[in-house]
Amino acid sequence: MSLIRLTDDRPLIEANRWAHIADDAPLPVGAAATVSLERWKAEREALSARNAPVGVRLRSDQRVEEIAEDLPGLPMIALEFPTLADGRPFTSARLLRERHGYRGEVRATGAVLRDQLFFMARCGFDSFELSDDRDPESARRAFSELSVVYQPAADRRIPVPARRMRGHYAQAAE
Secondary structure, three states: OEEEEEEOOEEEEEOOOOEEOOOOOOOOOOOOEEEEHHHHHHHHHHHHOOOOOEEEEEOOOOOHHHHHHHHHHOOEEEEEEOOOOOOHHHHHHHHHHHHOOOOOEEEEEEOOOHHHHHHHHHHOOOEEEEOOOOOHHHHHHHHHOOOOOOOOOOOOOOOHHHHHHHHHHHHHHO
């Protein structure tokens, strides 16, 4: 599995240091791991006391509000895309960034497709797990294929209509 991480808005191909651990599996000693929401709820105290980073995986049918109180102590939230037709993780990423002010890593997992990477980043994702059949170099290039945006989003890029209005007001001031 390949990983792309946005660093200073630049997509970099990196090694994945996080392991996704099943509910019935032991956690790796001293290594970063994600656990399901169910396991997090059941073992919150023990997981929080661990000497290695622990993140939470949310399925697309689970709400970010279920972990809202825990967000300050969570270094990573992995949002699972079960199919390419399920866009609920886009909303979850925006809620994490905009409503809850989450500043940790928001990772896209599951059915992560090259064509959606740019839009995932606009919603607040900053890392992307690609399946082994996906070309990481091609995926990395997807972030630079669109140069303008038309709607405001979590990435705070200035949309074209706002740029036009800024130019209009500058001309009116002259």
